[in-house]
Amino acid sequence: MGAWHNANGTLDPVKVRAAYPILATTPGGRPLHYLDSAATAQRPQRVVDAVSNYLLTANANPHRGSYTLGQMATEGYEGARARIAKYLNVPASELVMLGSATEALNLVARSWGKANLRRGDVVLVTEAEHHANLIPWQQITREMDADLEFIPVDDITGEILWDRLDSLMKLKPKIVAVGHVSNVLGSIAPLAQIAEAAHAVGALLCVDGCQAVANMPVSIPDLGADFYAFSAHKMGGLFSGGGLWARADLLAEMAPIETGGDMIRGVRLRDADFAEGTQRFEAGTPDASGAVALAAACDLLDEFGRDKIHAHESLMLERVLRELPEVLPDARILGPRDASQRAGLVAFSSDLVHAHDLAEILDRRGVAIRAGHHCAMPLHEQLELSASARVSVAPYTTNDDLDALFAGLRDARTVFER
Amino acid sequence: MGGMDDLYREQILEHHRRPHNQAPLAAPSVSLEGRNPNCGDVINLQLQLDDAGVITDVAFSGRGCAISQAGTSLITDELRGKSVDEILGLGSPFVMELLGVEVGPSRIHCALLGLETTQKALATLRTT
Numbered sequence: 012m013g014a015w016h017n018a019n020g021t022l023d024p025v026k027v028r029a030a031y032p033i034l035a036t037t038p039g040g041r042p043l044h045y046l047d048s049a050a051t052a053q054r055p056q057r058v059v060d061a062v063s064n065y066l067l068t069a070n071a072n073p074h075r076g077s078y079t080l081g082q083m084a085t086e087g088y089e090g091a092r093a094r095i096a097k098y099l100n101v102p103a104s105e106l107v108m109l110g111s112a113t114e115a116l117n118l119v120a121r122s123w124g125k126a127n128l129r130r131g132d133v134v135l136v137t138e139a140e141h142h143a144n145l146i147p148w149q150q151i152t153r154e155m156d157a158d159l160e161f162i163p164v165d166d167i168t169g170e171i172l173w174d175r176l177d178s179l180m181k182l183k184p185k186i187v188a189v190g191h192v193s194n195v196l197g198s199i200a201p202l203a204q205i206a207e208a209a210h211a212v213g214a215l216l217c218v219d220g221c222q223a224v225a226n227m228p229v230s231i232p233d234l235g236a237d238f239y240a241f242s243a244h245k246m247g248g249l250f251s252g253g254g255l256w257a258r259a260d261l262l263a264e265m266a267p268i269e270t271g272g273d274m275i276r277g278v279r280l281r282d283a284d285f286a287e288g289t290q291r292f293e294a295g296t297p298d299a300s301g302a303v304a305l306a307a308a309c310d311l312l313d314e315f316g317r318d319k320i321h322a323h324e325s326l327m328l329e330r331v332l333r334e335l336p337e338v339l340p341d342a343r344i345l346g347p348r349d350a351s352q353r354a355g356l357v358a359f360s361s362d363l364v365h366a367h368d369l370a371e372i373l374d375r376r377g378v379a380i381r382a383g384h385h386c387a388m389p390l391h392e393q394l395e396l397s398a399s400a401r402v403s404v405a406p407y408t409t410n411d412d413l414d415a416l417f418a419g420l421r422d423a424r425t426v427f428e429r
Numbered sequence: 430m431g432g433m434d435d436l437y438r439e440q441i442l443e444h445h446r447r448p449h450n451q452a453p454l455a456a457p458s459v460s461l462e463g464r465n466p467n468c469g470d471v472i473n474l475q476l477q478l479d480d481a482g483v484i485t486d487v488a489f490s491g492r493g494c495a496i497s498q499a500g501t502s503l504i505t506d507e508l509r510g511k512s513v514d515e516i517l518g519l520g521s522p523f524v525m526e527l528l529g530v531e532v533g534p535s536r537i538h539c540a541l542l543g544l545e546t547t548q549k550a551l552a553t554l555r556t557t
């Protein structure tokens with residue numbers, strides 16, 4: 012089973028930790044219990060090595076150098092694109108490499124949206140979206156005089172009310188944009204059902220996959236999506252990097268939103284012809300080192316096995332969901348109670364201890380969690396919360412990390428129940 | 430856990446549990462909502478001033494972490510009798526002294542929410 016697994020084939024997080032040097036460091040003199048991988052994942056040594064190897068042995072401007080080193084740089088970049096495409100089970104020719112998921116979602120809204128939305132058209136999103144899959148739609152619907160409508164959430168649990176889909180489809184949306192896994196609720200969206208409902212009324216489905224791609228198997232062709240955005244830094248890649256997969260026929264018709272070098276076929280003084288395929292959307296010198304890093308991260312995640320990552324993370328989440336109410340009885344868990352409906356994270360609030368105070372007290376034990384609105388302010392408004400505390404897990408999360416989490420939660424109770 | 434005991438001292442927790450100056454003013458001279466956009470801490474502050482520009486009464490309501498709410502409670506206790514100029518001259522050392530603890534960079538915005546909202550509210554009075 013290789014270096015990362017137990018004899019019975021399950022993922023062994025203790026072995027996995029060896030791939031991430033930062034986990035052995037002691038920030039502030041305390042052992043690190045990193046439970047904020049949903050914000051950004053830790054970087055494997057292998058990813059850093061791949062970047063330095065590329066920069067120290069194959070560095071030249073990709074797509075431009077006709078000399079041998081230039082070809083090596085281009086091959087490194089295009090090889091990385093092919094590797095990332097394989098990770099998502101899509102053709103490399105349909106994968107646009109960008110700086111972030113935010114860029115990818117802005118590209119869909121501003122390019123596809125600008126060309127296809129008309130006055131009165133409807134764009135449908137959920138009330139739980141990350142700002143990156145909300146604000147671009149606010150902007151483009153305002154610009155095109157189109158309407159933005161919402162799939163509501165339950166006011167108490169925050170769970171997205173997918174059973175409203177059928178009646179919302181009567182609005183005949185042009186596009187439905189949803190997160191694959193909610194970065195607050197942790198819930199996995201029923202994409203097959205959503206795709207069927209959307210396609211039945213001629214709508215496209217745009218999926219924000221940021222919180223899914225590192226935590227569970229994702230084969231884009233099986234999802235029914237028409238657009239799929241993801242982010243490198245949530246997968247162990249660098250901060251810069253992300254991408255957009257789009258159906259080939261959609262991509263062929265989309266106009267670039269950024270123009271300049273590298274994305275052209277021919278340029279005259281007063282106009283230009285744009286390159287075909289993905290290159291049209293990648294103006295300027297590409298972040299080749301970021302792509303190489305992400306390809307190395309994909310290699311490692313596939314060695315772990317994404318089904319095995321998901322199984323391990325589910326065990327961790329099950330424990331959090333089971334023990335949290337015992338340790339902090341007033342905890343209000345957001346999203347489904349059942350770990351099998353989740354991937355990667357659990358967020359909660361408590362009237363006794365505010366999320367910031369909790370994060371501060373946990374930090375004294377080296378436990379790093381996220382406190383705030385997690386770039387989903389409207390969802391928190393809907394739940395009448397100013398903030399929530401989010402625990403997120405990764406292949407390298409151990410029971411030891413969760414022990415420290417629960418010890419810190421007990422500290423917080425002691426302080427606030429005084 | 431020494432640092433934690435400092436930040437979550439009994440005095441701060443007491444202000445968090447029972448914040449002062451919660452009774453809304455009937456006719457405030459100025460009201461302002463203050464927010465920490467990254468954290469979601471929020472307060473609604475009301476100030477009453479006399480003709481000489483001295484604060485005569487203050488009230489707030491809000492939700493957020495203990496530091497933001499206790500910090501606001503503590504600062505509102507200090508406002509009555511002070512002039513606009515005096516208040517505009519106050520800075521973070523004043524709040525740290527009230528809290529009795531040096532607040533680190535990750536929580537400083539929580540600690541200063543009350544003072545900064547007061548100063549912004551007074552600045553709007555000036556410009557109108």
Ligand SMILES: Cc1ncc(COP(=O)(O)O)c(C=O)c1O
Pocket residue numbers: 049050110111112113114141143144190192193194219221222241242243244252253386
């Ligand atoms: C669900 C979701 N969408 C979008 C983003 C934004 O991704 P990026 O940081 O690549 O712009 C994030 C991460 O912050 C996220 O969690």
